[in-house]
Amino acid sequence: MLLAILAVGGGVSYGVYRTQKAELLGGASQDLEKASKAFVRALDQVFQPALTLSQSVLDSGIRHRTGTDLAEHFFAVVIGPVRQFEHVNGAFLGFPDGRFLHLQDLALADEAPGEGGERGQPVVRRRIIDRPDRDSAGHWQRFDPESSHWQETTVEHRPYDPRQRPWYKAAIEGGGPVWTDAYVFASSGKLGVTYAEPIYDDAGAVWAVLGVDLSLGSLSRTLIVTADALAGTGDVVFATDLANKMLGHPDFVAHAAELDRDTEAFLAQYRQPDSFESLVVHAVDHPGEITEVEAQGRSYLATKFQLDPTKAMPLQVFLARDLQTVLAGAVSTVRRNVALVFLAVVVFATVATYAVKLRVEAAARRKAEA
Numbered sequence: 001m002l003l004a005i006l007a008v009g010g011g012v013s014y015g016v017y018r019t020q021k022a023e024l025l026g027g028a029s030q031d032l033e034k035a036s037k038a039f040v041r042a043l044d045q046v047f048q049p050a051l052t053l054s055q056s057v058l059d060s061g062i063r064h065r066t067g068t069d070l071a072e073h074f075f076a077v078v079i080g081p082v083r084q085f086e087h088v089n090g091a092f093l094g095f096p097d098g099r100f101l102h103l104q105d106l107a108l109a110d111e112a113p114g115e116g117g118e119r120g121q122p123v124v125r126r127r128i129i130d131r132p133d134r135d136s137a138g139h140w141q142r143f144d145p146e147s148s149h150w151q152e153t154t155v156e157h158r159p160y161d162p163r164q165r166p167w168y169k170a171a172i173e174g175g176g177p178v179w180t181d182a183y184v185f186a187s188s189g190k191l192g193v194t195y196a197e198p199i200y201d202d203a204g205a206v207w208a209v210l211g212v213d214l215s216l217g218s219l220s221r222t223l224i225v226t227a228d229a230l231a232g233t234g235d236v237v238f239a240t241d242l243a244n245k246m247l248g249h250p251d252f253v254a255h256a257a258e259l260d261r262d263t264e265a266f267l268a269q270y271r272q273p274d275s276f277e278s279l280v281v282h283a284v285d286h287p288g289e290i291t292e293v294e295a296q297g298r299s300y301l302a303t304k305f306q307l308d309p310t311k312a313m314p315l316q317v318f319l320a321r322d323l324q325t326v327l328a329g330a331v332s333t334v335r336r337n338v339a340l341v342f343l344a345v346v347v348f349a350t351v352a353t354y355a356v357k358l359r360v361e362a363a364a365r366r367k368a369e370a
Helices: 002-059 065-084 166-174 216-231 250-254 257-262 263-271 276-283 329-370
Strands: 089-094 100-106 123-129 138-144 147-151 190-202 206-215 237-242 246-248 291-295 300-304 316-322
Touching: 002 065, 002 089, 002 190, 002 206, 002 216, 002 300, 002 316, 065 089, 065 100, 065 123, 166 206, 166 216, 190 216, 216 237, 216 246, 216 250, 237 276, 246 250, 250 257, 257 263, 263 276, 276 291, 276 300, 276 316
Parallel strands: none
Antiparallel strands: 089 100, 089 206, 100 123, 123 138, 138 147, 190 206, 237 246, 237 316, 291 300, 300 316
């Protein structure tokens, strides 16, 4: 009888566990799908200012401007968005003859101490290379927000040819808007990506290439903020390009100094075959697919999704939840049921023992009376 109780109790507990597990896994899968949509909305907001700024420049009729009027017109159009959006680090125009106009809101990699406030603090500056055949380094000016005037500033800077930069080449070769691979910005030494778009004249020839810089630090911060807002739906989140190169990760914020010091060495850790990120990337084959992944001694429920290339750079985001967390409720139920079964066995054994004792005593009394 005791064995029967144990068997029935164990079977019921296992059945309840399987049912709860299926329900919890289904709920976790739905949570991941909802989280994916939330991340899409958040990340679209990261990239949208670059697209909007680019369209504003094109709509301003800038290709019909010349000389000093061209430079002042460009800077007037882009300074507002660059100052407003933290993740928009700069905007620039590169011309086929080597001229270059650049406005940025960043600390320069080669900044001299004492220029524009505290060393290493972001300041709005612009660089003008208007005679590349005579001065390929050009000159920098600093924006004074109090007077709204530009002031000459001394900055150690190297010669710069926009035509040799990846963003310029990619836009020319692609013949349309492109997002570059991640690279280190020449001006700031920071890791980022560039949105670049060629501008054509009336004859169809390239007039210039417009570029907008976005830092990867802002991308990573957006992942962190969104993940915090969705607490419990994504224990791990990171972003890669379509070739699986890491572009955004909470580590980029937590270890920003190390990332800036040796970017390539820092990113190499994610390419190790046994790294958590690498295991997740190679386990999830298709966007929207939800897969169980074994990584570093734990089990995860993982998925990925891609951003719409018309609204953001080609990007895929991976989300993973710890299965131990997902199934905690089911495991708790099993433990409770096992405890109840054990309690039932103890109660039954106690009652049975007492019943046997009564029967023995009754039989003894009858024998004595006989």
